[in-house]
Each structure stands twice: as C-alpha cells, then as structure tokens.
Amino acid sequence: MAGKPILWYFNGRGRMESIRWLLATAGVEFEERFFTTREQYEKILCDGVLLFQQVPMVEIDGMKLVQTKAILNYIAEKYNLHGKTLKEKAFIDMYSEGAYDLMVLIMAYPFLSPAEKEKQLDLISKRATDRYFPVFEKVLKDHGQNFLVGNQLSMADVQLLEAILMVEEKKADILSGFPVLQDFKVRISNIPTIKKFLQPGSPRKPVPDENYVKTAKLVLQF
Numbered sequence: 638m639a640g641k642p643i644l645w646y647f648n649g650r651g652r653m654e655s656i657r658w659l660l661a662t663a664g665v666e667f668e669e670r671f672f673t674t675r676e677q678y679e680k681i682l683c684d685g686v687l688l689f690q691q692v693p694m695v696e697i698d699g700m701k702l703v704q705t706k707a708i709l710n711y712i713a714e715k716y717n718l719h720g721k722t723l724k725e726k727a728f729i730d731m732y733s734e735g736a737y738d739l740m741v742l743i744m745a746y747p748f749l750s751p752a753e754k755e756k757q758l759d760l761i762s763k764r765a766t767d768r769y770f771p772v773f774e775k776v777l778k779d780h781g782q783n784f785l786v787g788n789q790l791s792m793a794d795v796q797l798l799e800a801i802l803m804v805e806e807k808k809a810d811i812l813s814g815f816p817v818l819q820d821f822k823v824r825i826s827n828i829p830t831i832k833k834f835l836q837p838g839s840p841r842k843p844v845p846d847e848n849y850v851k852t853a854k855l856v857l858q859f
C-alpha cells in the first residue's frame with residue numbers, strides 16, 4: 638500500500654491550503670514538511686525536486702507533483718471529487734477556478750502594507766458580493782440541488798466552502814444577502830470528513846500571522 642502523501646510547504650495556508658482541504662475531505666491522512674529556513678529550500682532546489690522551483694510540492698503515489706491545479710485535479714480524480722462526465726469536469730474546474738481567484742485575493746492580503754490592506758479588504762468584499770457569490774447562489778438556486786455540479790460532492794463545493802469561510806474571516810456578514818449560500822455552507826460543513834477538518838487540532842491552518850509572512854519572505858527571499 639502506498640504511504641501517506643507528503644506535503645512540502647510552509648506551516649501556513651497559502652496555495653497549499655486547498656490541497657489540505659481536498660485530502661481531508663477525501664478522508665486521506667497526510668504528512669507535512671515545513672520550510673523554515675532558506676537553506677532547507679535551497680537544498681531541495683539543488684536536488685532538482687521542485688520542477689519549476691516553486692512550492693506547493695506533494696509527494697503522492699510515487700510522484701513529486703508541483704503546480705497547485707495539477708495536484709488538486711489529481712486528488713479530485715483519484716477520490717471521485719471531479720464529477721462523472723467531461724462536461725461535469727469542465728464545470729467543476731470553472732467553479733473551482735472562480736473560488737480560487739477569490740481566495741488568491743485573500744492569500745495576498747497578509748503580505749500587503751497597512752494602506753494596501755485597507756484597499757484589499759474593500760476589493761475582497763466587492764468581488765465576493767458583486768462577482769463570485771452571486772454566481773454560486775444562482776447556480777445552486779436554479780438547479781435546487783445540494784451540490785454545485787452533478788448532484789454530488791466535488792472539488793468545486795470544497796473550494797467554495799473554503800472561500801466562503803476565508804471571506805467571512807475578513808467580513809463576518811458577507812453571506813447576509815445570499816440565503817442559498819448560507820444553507821450550502823452549513824450543509825457542506827457538516828459532511829463528516831469536512832466537519833472533522835474544521836475542528837481544532839486538524840491539519841487546517843490558521844489565519845496567516847506575522848510569523849508566517851516572515852518565514853515565507855525569508856525562505857523565498859522576496
């Protein structure tokens with residue numbers, strides 16, 4: 638039997654967090670290796686393990702995978718979280734990318750100056766309420782099913798829940814105008830593996846703090 642996947646990243650959310658969410662949803666246990674120094678990172682770079690000299694990197698099924706989307710798609714396919722038909726897969730990818738684009742705005746936030754942070758908060762709220770959440774609200778309302786695509790749980794649902802919770806950490810009442818998404822949030826949060834991931838003590842990472850920002854800057858030298 639293959640060993641547990643090993644996740645190489647920082648001890649924080651960033652681009653790895655959606656991967657943690659997806660593995661946890663699938664009920665897959667994983668190990669993590671955290672970069673804390675530039676030397677560690679240079680060693681793995683010199684070993685040629687990071688194909689494009691970037692993380693996240695995930696060791697899984699004898700491969701060393703990089704590129705977040707490739708990793709997510711592999712996990713989604715493997716654990717039946719990527720729909721059944723080509724068309725379902727296309728919609729799952731489309732919705733996942735929308736949720737991910739919203740999350741990218743939040744991922745950038747801790748690295749900004751105080752003045753930039755204020756603007757970014759406005760942008761996050763605006764994008765959530767004017768662009769992304771209305772789409773997901775309408776999709777769920779129009780087909781009246783529990784999940785975004787194909788009436789079964791997929792990566793799109795998982796990433797949407799992740800995005801909703803991330804935006805709520807910045808603006809608690811962000812779902813006030815989205816009753817269908819409020820129900821969606823409760824429903825998906827109660828899926829047993831997800832519920833477990835949302836409990837304290839799980840591998841879910843907290844809101845990035847100064848230490849996370851400092852470590853990422855030190856390791857990646859920016």
Ligand SMILES: N[C@@H](CCC(=O)N[C@@H](CS)C(=O)NCC(=O)O)C(=O)O
Pocket residue numbers: 651652690691692693703704705706857
């Ligand atoms: N397209 C890549 C981008 C990965 C990426 O930008 N990773 C950052 C850390 S979150 C990194 O390694 N930056 C160092 C670099 O680009 O040299 C992905 O989605 O995985």
